Each structure stands twice: as structure tokens, then as C-alpha cells.
Amino acid sequence: MSTPRKAPTMADVARLAGVSPMTVSRAFKRDASVSDATRSAILEAADSLGYVFDSTASNLRSQRTDFVAVTIPSINNANFADTVRGLSEGLKERGLQILLGYTDYDIQEEERLVEQLLRRRPEAIVVTGGRHTPRTRRLLENAGIPVIETWDLPDNPVGHVVGFSNAAAVRSMVDHFVSVGITRIAFIGGDADRDTRGTDRRAGFIAAMQAHGLDPDRLIAAGTPPISMREGADAMGRLLDTLPDTQAVICVSDLSAFGALTECQRRGVNVPGQIAVAGFGDYEIAGICVPSLTTINPLPREIGKRAAELILDVLDGTQAGPATIALEPILMRRQSSP
Amino acid sequence: MSTPRKAPTMADVARLAGVSPMTVSRAFKRDASVSDATRSAILEAADSLGYVFDSTASNLRSQRTDFVAVTIPSINNANFADTVRGLSEGLKERGLQILLGYTDYDIQEEERLVEQLLRRRPEAIVVTGGRHTPRTRRLLENAGIPVIETWDLPDNPVGHVVGFSNAAAVRSMVDHFVSVGITRIAFIGGDADRDTRGTDRRAGFIAAMQAHGLDPDRLIAAGTPPISMREGADAMGRLLDTLPDTQAVICVSDLSAFGALTECQRRGVNVPGQIAVAGFGDYEIAGICVPSLTTINPLPREIGKRAAELILDVLDGTQAGPATIALEPILMRRQSSP
DNA sequence: TTCGCCAGAGATAACGATAACAAAATGGTA
DNA sequence: TACCATTTTGTTATCGTTATCTCTGGCGAA
Structure with missing residues (x-):
């Protein structure tokens, strides 16, 4: 309602409380040595004036x-x-x-x-x-x-x-799939130059596949970050169309993984029966969607x-x-x- | 690596560039009138000193x-x-x-x-x-x-x-359900005092139901905000247990609505065949999950x-x-x- | 009583930039 | 060439708080 011409300063508060500006300053600090009586008088004066501490000045001086x-x-x-x-x-x-x-x-x-x-x-x-x-x-x-x-x-x-290590985290996922006999593994996302963590994950995927002597070329692009659920779904569509014998897919994030999962649902592709899906991030959705998503929790x-x-x-x-x-x-x- | 004893100021830049501090100040503004030669000399001097503009001082003075x-x-x-x-x-x-x-x-x-x-x-x-x-x-x-x-x-x-109006938005959803012949409608969420928009939506639900002469008592609590997918799922479980003849449920947010949806999937309850589900917010997930979620986009x-x-x-x-x-x-x- | 100590309060100056005003340099024109 | 308008640069003082130093008065110990 009423916009005062000028915001009150510590000097105004000091005048009203009958002390020096320095004492007002002390009263607004935690540990400063001001008597209880003085401090409460100052705070009351400040309140009645609608005084608001000015950090810009405080920051500069201190x-x-x-x-x-x-x-x-x-x-x-x-x-x-x-x-x-x-x-x-x-x-x-x-x-x-x-x-x-x-x-x-x-x-x-x-x-x-x-x-x-x-x-x-x-x-x-x-x-x-x-x-x-x-x-x-x-x-x-x-x-x-x-x-x-x-x-x-x-x-x-x-x-x-x-x-x-983003690369090592994805490697652990590849290792897991290999350990249960899955070898035709794809990766969705991480193509965009901007997404440094995404490209690290993709690089980790390729390195891990090579380390196992497996084909690392099932790579599906998925747009620029942040990669959306929709982009994950589109990528999954392309994967199912072009590499239908893929046994598992690792997605650059849980969001794209969920999108991929929904694409399987729309197409009647069983997860994990026909294809396994993994994400990254352990977002809430990963734990609650049906089926719930295997993923990596990066803490x-x-x-x-x-x-x-x-x-x-x-x-x-x-x-x-x-x-x-x-x-x-x-x-x-x-x-x-x- | 090298931590200078003291950060350089405009005065330091001015000295090096052979101009006054005021001119340095102008050189750092967009529209200020400084000759191109002077400005580039100043910026070069600033760069060589590793000068970083100090907003705290600028804020105070200006x-x-x-x-x-x-x-x-x-x-x-x-x-x-x-x-x-x-x-x-x-x-x-x-x-x-x-x-x-x-x-x-x-x-x-x-x-x-x-x-x-x-x-x-x-x-x-x-x-x-x-x-x-x-x-x-x-x-x-x-x-x-x-x-x-x-x-x-x-x-x-x-x-x-x-x-x-959160209340009016929910009313439009109730109106929609009623217009297609659905009358036993429940609401999940909005019980917590903290969630003012949630309680507004709940109040809008109750008012709309009463306006249609319908029972507004199918209200399921769902924890404190932000209401998670998990809480939506739990609430849906309680709804299905206690009021199994409910035809539709409006959730306080898309996240809880999605959780509710997953609970139906886990229980083999068909959506929308056995129960319709609606959310609020039009989050990305609402458009992509299977089945996609009816919701309200608040722009x-x-x-x-x-x-x-x-x-x-x-x-x-x-x-x-x-x-x-x-x-x-x-x-x-x-x-x-x- | 005297001295020292300390909590509480004040006086002064300064943090680093820039608003406001003033002066100098520049350029175009009669 | 002289003069005015415009652009560019400089000078001074200040934004509001607080670091630092100083001062006062009360209290306990010797």
C-alpha cells in the first residue's frame, strides 16, 4: 500500500532506538556483544520502521x-x-x-x-x-x-x-547383462556433444562391450539433453524396427528408459521377456512403474x-x-x- | 593454482590501462559512451589482471x-x-x-x-x-x-x-465426468494443510460434487506435499480396498495419478474400463504413459x-x-x- | 582504596563501484 | 579559421554497513 520514499537504514533505526549505528549492526548479528535490553529495543525500533537489513552493503564492507x-x-x-x-x-x-x-x-x-x-x-x-x-x-x-x-x-x-565414473557405472550394467547370458545389447542416448555425462556413459558402454568381445554398434541417438521420455520412446521404436533381435537396451537416463518401456507396451513387446530395459539415475519412476526399471543409483x-x-x-x-x-x-x- | 593476495579492482585495471576508474566502469557497461580503442584496451588490461567485476559494490552504489x-x-x-x-x-x-x-x-x-x-x-x-x-x-x-x-x-x-482457479479447474474435470455419466468419483490428495493448492483442488472437487447433487465423500488422503508417485499408489490401493465401486478418481497431481495407475496395473484393474483416472499438471509423463493420463494443463x-x-x-x-x-x-x- | 579486566557502546574510516557534474577532445560547418 | 555541438573522459562524493580502534563504567582482587 504505502511505498515509503526511501527505505529506512540502520542510521534511522539507531536514531529511533537512541544508539549508534554500530550498535544496531551488532544487534543484528548473532554473537555480537550487545546487552539484551539494548538489542530488544533495537529490534523493536527496526520492526516499527519496517527496516530490512541490506545485504548488499554488508557484503561489500565485510x-x-x-x-x-x-x-x-x-x-x-x-x-x-x-x-x-x-x-x-x-x-x-x-x-x-x-x-x-x-x-x-x-x-x-x-x-x-x-x-x-x-x-x-x-x-x-x-x-x-x-x-x-x-x-x-x-x-x-x-x-x-x-x-x-x-x-x-x-x-x-x-x-x-x-x-x-559414468563410464564405470555403465560398464557394471553391461557386465551384469553379460553375466546372465545377454550379449546383444543396445544403448539409447548420449550422442549429443552437449551432454558430457551422456557421452561418457555411451563411451563406457562401447568400451565394456569391446572388453567382452561383443558388438558395440547398437547405438541409437535420442536428441539433445535433457532427453525426454518421448525421445526415449522414439528411440526404442527405431531400435525395435532396425535391430529386432536386441536382447537388452541400456538408456542414458531413467526418463528415456521409461519412454522406451512405454513404447514396448504400445507395441505389445514384453519387457523383460522379449527385451530387457535398463535406465540410469534411479528416479522415483524407476521404482514404481510396471515393470519396475533396473537402473543405477548414482547417490x-x-x-x-x-x-x-x-x-x-x-x-x-x-x-x-x-x-x-x-x-x-x-x-x-x-x-x-x- | 595461484591465489593472488587480493583480487584486483577497477582502480588496478584503470592504472594498467592508463585511464580513470570511471572509464573502466563505463567500459564494462553495454551502452556507456567509451571509444572502441579505450574499451578494448581496458578489457585487455582487465583480462591480463584476471579482474572480475564486483557486483556487490556495484549493487550498493547504483x-x-x-x-x-x-x-x-x-x-x-x-x-x-x-x-x-x-x-x-x-x-x-x-x-x-x-x-x-x-x-x-x-x-x-x-x-x-x-x-x-x-x-x-x-x-x-x-x-x-x-x-x-x-x-x-x-x-x-x-x-x-x-x-x-x-x-x-x-x-x-x-x-x-x-x-x-485451482477449484474451477477441478470442477471442469468433475463436470466432464458427470457429462459422460460417471457419478461415483473419488479424489486423492489435498488433505495436508501445507499444500494450499492441493486443498483448493480438493475443495473445488467437493463443491463441484455437491453442485451436481453427488456424494463428495470419496476422499483419500495421500501424505504431505510433494505427493509422490508412491503415495498416489498407496492411496489408490486404499481406494480400491474401501470403495471398490468407484468409477473415476481425480488425483491432486499427475505424479500421484501415475502412481495410482501403476497400482491398478499391479492389481490387474483395467483403466479406464473398471476405473477412470485423472491427474493435474500435464507433466510429460501424462502424455506418454500407457494408458495416457487425462489431466489439466495449467499453462x-x-x-x-x-x-x-x-x-x-x-x-x-x-x-x-x-x-x-x-x-x-x-x-x-x-x-x-x- | 587502587588497579586491572572486560563487557558494552561509540567514532571513524573504508569496502569498490558509480551518479552527478565538469572538463577536455573531436568533428562538422559557416 | 573560428565556433558550436557532441562525444569521450575525468573528479568528487557517496551508497549502507562494519572492521578497527577507542572509551566508559562496573566489578572483583589485592
Whole structure:
């Protein structure tokens, strides 16, 4: 309703409470030494004026922003959301907030985003993936704050790492299929250059097939990330049309795997009787759809949790050199495969 | 690798480039009048020093932050993500960024979040929903910036509104079922006090049933938001156990509707033959699962787009008084219902 | 009584950019 | 060539908070 000409400042609050601005500042801090009587008088004065603390000034003067920058590929992805949640919970106790940005699976966009985020002077930065533009890399290296790459195990990390090997995770799935006698295995997705984790998974598939002396050429493209359920269904249609003797298919994500599954249902193809289907990510849908989906759980929440711990250790000086924390994804055997 | 003792400032860049700090400042703006030669010399100097613009100082001095605060209930929800995307795209052209926070469907958490966000002095704030704590409301009213409530049509809005009537949307679904001769209709979800939109939908269901002279008591609770697929499945199990003559069920969201659908599949209950299932949200899964889900599309992207336009108009002064933009959700008839 | 200690409060200056105003350089024209 | 309009650059002061140092008064120990 009433828009005051000018927002009140600490000086206004100080005047009303009859103290100095410095004391007002102290009253808004947790541990500062202000008597209880003074503090409550100040808070009351602040409230009556509708005073709202100005972080922009505080950040500048104290040279601290109390937030951690985080980049994820997509705002709408349960796996990355879990990582953010793990981070958020781990950082909350220290009063650190998260400033989130998403890259749309594009390392050019990541470059713009990282620069934007660094301008706001975060205390640390967490990025998804280990592949960046040269400029992004330079920005991160020179930022003078802890840098954590996640969801990957880069060969040449910028700083700290909390991730897993996408290739190894897919290899474990191939190994599983081979161990139950399945040899004609296809892979859906991971063709797009943008999707670095997708291409890693695809490369892991090819390497694993070759290691078993099997044909690694049953590769079905599935659009650019984020690969939708619809694209998974379309890809499955093409697979069934062109390579009908395929015994199992590994999809780059649970979402495309579910789409693939529905295509089988529409065509009356029995899963896993005629073809086995596996996904990646262990999204909720994998556990509840019929048949439930065999998949890989990459421990997304744990990634966030460990990254948060790492950040706190580095900021405390407890953690000296760059750390690499490698997690072991878990194969979830379910109904969509033997 | 090398952590410089102190980050370079504009003064350092100015010295190296042989100009005044003010000129450096201009060189970093888009439209500022700086000769091309000077600008490129400055940018080169900045680059060689590894200078990164400091927004905290800029924000304080210019009293502009160039970002819009947005609160959504959950980071991992395709509908809200679409709204954010619509907002983001609409604001990008004006150089406005989004500062995102999530409330976990909790108006207490919303209060904390709104205060945190306002401290950072956004140019406008967009909140999801029209129900807030008294303190949140006061904060928003006194913020002195445009406030937009979305995903709802509050009786007594704080400022601007871009939303739709959740109750009316569900009524249209009830009307549809009644028009095809279905009368024993149940509702899953919306019992939790936290989920304001869920309870609105449930209330809309009850009112619509009463308006048709039908029994509105087939209500199945389904946990606290965000209601999972699993909870939808559990609720459907209870519905089938306790009210086996139910002809149709409307679920509070597509995710719970899909869970309900899978429960029918597990039990060998034919959908829509024995029971029709409807959802809410028109998530991707609704269009692709088998059978596909009848649902309501609340135009989430459009909400974001219109909110962005509104913000720009208000900041330009084009929009005078508080605006209320009411959208009409679209009923999507699919295979899970007649 | 005297001294030292410490919690509580104030005074001053500064964080790094830029708004506002001022001056200098540039270019076109009579 | 002289002059005015425009563009480019510089100077000064300041945004709102807080780091840092200083000061005061109360209290206990010697």
C-alpha cells in the first residue's frame, strides 16, 4: 500500500532506538556483544520502521557474502535437485546459502553463468561436470575460492571433486547383462556433444562391450539433453524396427528408459521377456512403474552432502590440498531385466 | 593454482590501462559512451589482471541489483520449473536475472526465504501461491517493489496476480465426468494443510460434487506435499480396498495419478474400463504413459511469461494499478478416462 | 582504596563501484 | 579559421554497513 520514499537504514533505526549505528549492526548479528535490553529495543525500533537489513552493503564492507554458488544443468531434474538438497542441508548449519544457476547442458551457457556467479563473490563454487570452456576453467582457477566439480571424475580437475565414473557405472550394467547370458545389447542416448555425462556413459558402454568381445554398434541417438521420455520412446521404436533381435537396451537416463518401456507396451513387446530395459539415475519412476526399471543409483544426495562437508573443511582450513571423493554408484536390479 | 593476495579492482585495471576508474566502469557497461580503442584496451588490461567485476559494490552504489526474486515450492517440479523458465526468458532481454529460492511447500519456510531474498534488494519478487504468514505479507507489502503472486487467484492479493482457479479447474474435470455419466468419483490428495493448492483442488472437487447433487465423500488422503508417485499408489490401493465401486478418481497431481495407475496395473484393474483416472499438471509423463493420463494443463510456462511481462511493464511505469491476470487451464482428455 | 579486566557502546574510516557534474577532445560547418 | 555541438573522459562524493580502534563504567582482587 504505502511505498515509503526511501527505505529506512540502520542510521534511522539507531536514531529511533537512541544508539549508534554500530550498535544496531551488532544487534543484528548473532554473537555480537550487545546487552539484551539494548538489542530488544533495537529490534523493536527496526520492526516499527519496517527496516530490512541490506545485504548488499554488508557484503561489500565485510567482504563476505555467505553464499555458495552452484551450477546444475537443469532446474527440473530429480537427481540434480537431490544433490542441491544435500548441499543445502550441509551448508545450512554454517549459515551458508546457495545461489543456484542452471546451464541448460551447455558449456557456453556455463561460462556465462560462472562469470555472473563469480561477480557476486561467493565463498565457494560447485559445478556439475568436469568439462568446461577454457575461459570457464581460467575463471574458476583464478577465483581464489574453493571449486568443486561433481557428477564426474575429471582427468584434470580444477580443484576438488565429488563424483563417480559414468563410464564405470555403465560398464557394471553391461557386465551384469553379460553375466546372465545377454550379449546383444543396445544403448539409447548420449550422442549429443552437449551432454558430457551422456557421452561418457555411451563411451563406457562401447568400451565394456569391446572388453567382452561383443558388438558395440547398437547405438541409437535420442536428441539433445535433457532427453525426454518421448525421445526415449522414439528411440526404442527405431531400435525395435532396425535391430529386432536386441536382447537388452541400456538408456542414458531413467526418463528415456521409461519412454522406451512405454513404447514396448504400445507395441505389445514384453519387457523383460522379449527385451530387457535398463535406465540410469534411479528416479522415483524407476521404482514404481510396471515393470519396475533396473537402473543405477548414482547417490545424488550423497554427492551434495559430501561436497558440503568438503566446502566447510576447506573454508575451515582443515582440508589442505585438493580432494577427490569417488563414490560408487549402485546397480538396482528390478523387474525390467533378468 | 595461484591465489593472488587480493583480487584486483577497477582502480588496478584503470592504472594498467592508463585511464580513470570511471572509464573502466563505463567500459564494462553495454551502452556507456567509451571509444572502441579505450574499451578494448581496458578489457585487455582487465583480462591480463584476471579482474572480475564486483557486483556487490556495484549493487550498493547504483542501488540496483538487476535481479528478480522468485520463490517456488520445490526445485524438482516440472510445472514450477516451466514457470521459472518462462520468467527467465521474459526477463533476460532486459538483463534481469532470477534469484531462486524454494519453500518446501511450507509458508513458515516461505517467510524465512522472503526475508532473505528481500535483504538482497531485488527489483521485484514473484511468489507461488496466495497464502502467506502475516509477517510475509507485511514484508511483501512494505518491500517497495512489484510483488506478483502466481498459481492461484487470491481473494485479497498483495499486489499483482498471474494465476488460475485451482477449484474451477477441478470442477471442469468433475463436470466432464458427470457429462459422460460417471457419478461415483473419488479424489486423492489435498488433505495436508501445507499444500494450499492441493486443498483448493480438493475443495473445488467437493463443491463441484455437491453442485451436481453427488456424494463428495470419496476422499483419500495421500501424505504431505510433494505427493509422490508412491503415495498416489498407496492411496489408490486404499481406494480400491474401501470403495471398490468407484468409477473415476481425480488425483491432486499427475505424479500421484501415475502412481495410482501403476497400482491398478499391479492389481490387474483395467483403466479406464473398471476405473477412470485423472491427474493435474500435464507433466510429460501424462502424455506418454500407457494408458495416457487425462489431466489439466495449467499453462505453467504462460504463467511465467505473463509474470515477466507484467514485471517489465510495472518497472517501466506502463502498468499503473495492481493487475490480475487469470488464465484458463485446459482439460486434456486422454486414454485413462472416457 | 587502587588497579586491572572486560563487557558494552561509540567514532571513524573504508569496502569498490558509480551518479552527478565538469572538463577536455573531436568533428562538422559557416 | 573560428565556433558550436557532441562525444569521450575525468573528479568528487557517496551508497549502507562494519572492521578497527577507542572509551566508559562496573566489578572483583589485592
